[in-house]
Amino acid sequence: KRGNRQQLVTNYCFGHPNSTVHLYPFGPTIHLVNHYNRPNARLRWADQSVEASSQETQTSLTTLPSLDQIRTRSAPKSMLLELVALRNIRKGEEITINYGRGWEDAWWRHVRRWESTHDPESSDGAFAHDHYVPASVIDDAAKTIRTEAEQKENPYESNVVITCFYRYGDRTExxxxxxxxASLKSPSQSAIITYRWKMTRGIYDLKNLRPCSILKRKQGDTGRSAYAVRMFNRPNHDESHDDDRIPEDQLHIVTHIPRSAIRFMDKQYTTDQHLKQAFRHPIGLEDNLFPAEWMDLT
Structure with a gap:
């Protein structure tokens, strides 16, 4: 959760209205199975037979971990659910399951209450979505990037941040x-260190993106622009990778960065999936698939 809002992953979990247990499926294609109240398939625990009686079903459920095991994370890392057909399924027919009455009621309640206008920018960091433009769209449209000075007059949307592909650890000895x-010469103030951007193997890996601010732009004879930027460390930088961490006492300037090495990224919690009124509800499992011990909300 973020505050009192649940994350998108909730929509892909299996749950029960009388339980706090959520099961996240990680098998291939299972996330593509949609809801229909007249389904052609259903879920069952892997050790159940198709014609299992209530007694056989209850017996198979006793092999599942206890609620205490789940809470203490001592349960098995995986529990196997099978997707089985309720009838012959035609070639090309969509496979569906019933998400349950609780899910369906929640969905139609969401549809009735949905408003197309979005919340204004709030104090908890959620941005206004009235004029929301995804970072990917801005990135495709921006052939050149405005400098910090230009952005004061013509800023980009508030939901994006400019990042650059760069590895601090690529420096030569x-x-x-x-x-x-340079740091020793000016111990009382930040040293200005300038490097030329290098095209190195793997530089365009997403893990090498870090925040940057555009200081200058220069257009070459070919019409392509190169940029001088100030580089910053990534938020929550992994301390175990100190070789790629810019020292706090350095103003790290990198020149000759091509447009292809600059990306617009969405700021945290600003995409549509983080709207306060976004739909969040787990997929309901049938009563006979949930052990009685897991029903901790009854």
Whole structure:
């Protein structure tokens, strides 16, 4: 959850209205099975027979972990549910299951209450969505990137942040020594360290994206632009990768960055899936699939 809002993953979990237990399925294609109140398939625990009686079903449920095991994370890492047909399914026919009355009621309640206008920017960091434009759309449309000075007059949408593909650890030994000497010369203030951007193997891996601010733009004879930017560390930077962490006492400037190495990214919690009124409800499992011990809300 974020605040009192549930995450999108809730919609893909199996649950029960009388239980706090949510089961997340990770098998292939299971997330593509939609709801229909006249389904052609259903779920069952893997050790149940198709014609299992209520007694046989209850017996098979006793092999599932206890609620205490789930809460203490000592339960098996996986429990196997099978998707079985209720009748012959035609070639090309969509496979559906019944998500349950609780899910269906929640969905239609959501549809009736839905409003197309979005909440204004709130104090908890959720951005206004009245004029929301995904970062990917801005990235495709922006052939050149505005500098910080230009953005003061013509800012980008508030839901995006500019990032650059860059690895601080790609510096040569001489560049590292130069940075160390610059830091020693000005111990009382941030040293301005400048590097030229390098195209190195794997540089366009998403893990190499980090926040950056555009300082200058220069257009070459070919019409392509190159940028000088200030690089920042990623939020929640992994301390175990200190070789890629820019020291706090450095103003790290990188020049000759091509447009292809700059990306617009959505700020956290600003995409449509984070709207306060977005639909969130687990897929309902039948009563006979949930052990009585898991019913901790009754």
């Amino acid at each position: 001489s560049e590292r020594q130069k940075a160390k000497e």
